[in-house]
Amino acid sequence: MPELPEVETIVKDLLGAVLNKKIVALKVFPGSERLFIKHRSSYFKKQLINHSVNHLSRHGKYIIFHLSEKKFLIMHLRMTGSMSVSTRKNSQLKYEKIRIIFSDDTAISFMDIRKFGTIDIVNTLDILKDKLGPDAISDEFNVEFLVDQLKRKQSSIKAALLDQRIAAGVGNIYADEACWDAKINPLAPAASLKKKQINQLCNSIKMVLNNSISNRGTSINNYMDLAGNQGYHQTKVAVYGRNGEPCIKCRSIIIKIRVVGRGTFYCPKCQNK
DNA sequence: CTTACAGCCTGGGTGC
DNA sequence: TGCACCCAGGCTGTAA
Numbered sequence A: 001m002p003e004l005p006e007v008e009t010i011v012k013d014l015l016g017a018v019l020n021k022k023i024v025a026l027k028v029f030p031g032s033e034r035l036f037i038k039h040r041s042s043y044f045k046k047q048l049i050n051h052s053v054n055h056l057s058r059h060g061k062y063i064i065f066h067l068s069e070k071k072f073l074i075m076h077l078r079m080t081g082s083m084s085v086s087t088r089k090n091s092q093l094k095y096e097k098i099r100i101i102f103s104d105d106t107a108i109s110f111m112d113i114r115k116f117g118t119i120d121i122v123n124t125l126d127i128l129k130d131k132l133g134p135d136a137i138s139d140e141f142n143v144e145f146l147v148d149q150l151k152r153k154q155s156s157i158k159a160a161l162l163d164q165r166i167a168a169g170v171g172n173i174y175a176d177e178a179c180w181d182a183k184i185n186p187l188a189p190a191a192s193l194k195k196k197q198i199n200q201l202c203n204s205i206k207m208v209l210n211n212s213i214s215n216r217g218t219s220i221n222n223y224m225d226l227a228g229n230q231g232y233h234q235t236k237v238a239v240y241g242r243n244g245e246p247c248i249k250c251r252s253i254i255i256k257i258r259v260v261g262r263g264t265f266y267c268p269k270c271q272n273k
Numbered sequence B: 001c002t003t004a005c006a007g008c009c010t011g012g013g014t015g016c
Numbered sequence C: 001t002g003c004a005c006c007c008a009g010g011c012t013g014t015a016a
Helices: A004-018 A041-048 A126-131 A143-150 A157-162 A172-181 A195-214
Strands: A023-028 A053-059 A062-067 A071-076 A081-087 A096-102 A106-112 A118-122 A255-259 A262-266
Touching: A004 A053, A004 A062, A004 A081, A004 A106, A004 A195, A023 A041, A041 A118, A118 A126, A143 A157, A143 A195, A157 A172, A157 A262, A172 A195, A172 A262
Parallel strands: none
Antiparallel strands: A023 A096, A053 A062, A062 A071, A071 A118, A081 A106, A096 A106, A255 A262
16 A cells, blocks of 8 residues: 555656646546546546646655646545556556546556545645645654644554644554554553653654655555556565564564554564553 | 544455 | 455544
């Protein structure tokens, strides 16, 4: 599932394929109906065609295309979305839902197995500001911010880390990995953490995310990069998906529980508070 | 205000 | 080989 490091890898790879290109067509494939619940596909065509991609960025797990005339195309891959570079003439790719075609006949494709992905076109990014806190690898995501947010939380630290208004971009895998690195039990009440622990957790979150970016993301379940390749970070995970296996620090057996409906993996010895 | 949870989807895995 | 069932989880809407 694409979380911050996977989306970051996709955005970096996409940059050369879209920057300063003019959109001339939008191809819509069967099975894309859910993408057009909020606006019809004709609306997207009208908004996109003859606009250029001036810039590409990411906030949390959202991909943001900065278009000419101050419009923004916002995409979210959710669980199983992926992107690919294609051309105007390619036949439909597997699970391909839409294709954005440029004036040089190159194109980018959005694929999605489970149809949870979303797209939207907006005139300002205010909608993201309402939904998201600071991006988890940005300077605005720091110990002061985290202390302030966690003290008013009534939930577990795991639930707090999955809250995108707190840690935009952190998902289930990296929440577990960061808690393990910081030696914090995922069930610990968020408000119970001491400043020293929060400082460690903040550092662990950034470290885990940046390491994964260096490895082009974690391919567990369906994540693939633009070229259809897996990342390399799945061989580096310490706890996620490793229930029944020994902790790489203390050899205790990693256990799996459910927290806020998510599979949650931790070391009962290393993460005992 | 907060938190919890069902629902959205489909491929892959398991058990019979 | 086939079939029924379960699981994965990001986000939204609704309920408590």
